[in-house]
Amino acid sequence: MTALALCAAAACAIAAPAEPQKKPDNSLPTLGDAARQDLSPVVERKLGEEIMRDVRRDPAYLDDDPITEYLNNLGNALVVAVPGARGETNADFSFFAMRDPNLNAFALPGGFIGAHTGLIVAAQNESELAGVMSHEIGHVSQRHIARMLGQQKQDVLLPLAAMILAALAARTSSDAAMGVLMGGQGLAVQRQLNFSRDAEREADRVGFQIMSAGGYDTTGIVGFFKRLQTATKMYGDIPAHMASLSSHPLTAERITDMQARIREIPKKPRVDNLDFQLVRARARVLQDESVGGRRDTKNAFETQLKEGHRHLQAGAQYGLALLALRQGNTVEAQSWLDKARSTVKPKEGVFSTESNAGDGATMFTGLALEIKLAPGQPSSVVQGAVQDADLARQRYPLSRALARQYGEALIAAGKLDEATRYLRDQTQLYREEPKLHDMLAKAYAKQGKIALQHMALAESYVVAGALPAAVAQLELARKAGDVSFYDQAVIDARERELKARQKLEKEEEKER
Known part of the structure; x- marks a missing residue:
């Protein structure tokens, strides 16, 4: 998507670079003063925060700690791969997921980047997902919002925010999106669309640099591109009048441009971390929890179990464990989780099956804690979860998801004095995590x-x-x-x- 309002309703935000380049250039361009004068970094960030308040209230916003943690680990690793990727504003990036089957991703003002669950599930490898996120990082680092507003007046700030929200709401109400395009907004939309085509080409180039520097296989983007091109229904449930605003035409020319750029750099085969398959499975389960959705999800996992790759099998088993847990069957959930662990590393013990945080360690441990803390579990199991959560947070101190689960375990076990002491300390260290304040x-x-x-x-x-x-x-x-x-x-x-x-x-x- 573009970095603007039209980004939220557009098709998936990966795009091919506009021109082949003989040598990869890791120095990102710097913008001129005009952009800075029209929208300061402070105002840009504030606009993004205002939009995110409404996004978080959207039922489609997926407030799931493991998925959010994975996206932020992936996204921020890409950001640090290229000097200058944060842009001249030194943007503080934040990545999140939306519960939506469409293959979309979008950048909002100030460094907020969203990915639809449909995109996560559709990605066949981590390089494909990294390509999408790199493209969106490119939009932010090049300050495309500020640059577009350089062609307009400051008083379009609020309409832009409203358009993004309307585009997000268009999945459930076409009237919401239609209302945005009425009342004289048509010309502004067209100006944004014209600008966005140039912005896309720039984000293509920057995104390619970022994912390549991050060590990802750039050839994965072409395969994903072709699947999008041949899809029979590009825009899912997004109304046609919003879909027409797409700035991501998946043309053969753009695919050819991507292939030309790939030929100029050494191929970088990459083995995905297990976390990628576990997150895909988690996103598939949480994307649609209707009766029909759960049935389709189970069928998809059963098919995936037949794959020869152990990571794919473990992902399916993890997904079936989460699916059983969401249906209230903790015994079946634990059984599938044990199978998933055995599939990748057949050893005994709570922690002995995981050695590296990228190999499913935090996600396996987190799901095990979810099962033990599920409603209806005996007191002895809940008490045991406290010890397991304490060990987990010490073993993986960088995992905010596990740190919060320790607080949840203390509350569930009735250790309220310990819980308040721990959570008070946590809220002082991590003031911007609303969940900590809620738990306290x-x-x-x-x-x-x-x-x-x-x-x-x-x-x-x-x-x-x-x-x-x-x-x-x-x-x-x-x-x-x-x-x-x-x-x-x-x-x-x-x-x-x-x-x-x-x-x-x-x-x-x-x-x-």
């Missing part, structure tokens, strides 16, 4: 500490950008019967700060 609020609620519960919820709303809701939670905390003098002082100071931020945001909106 849950622990306080179980302890009957109502004032602290509302104060923790207030911080969760702050992270989500919902300042009015955060202030409302502070008011509830102030009125709680167990509020202390110290709590009152903290509440007063925080409320003044948040109201000042609200005032500033309103002033900025008026200036737009």
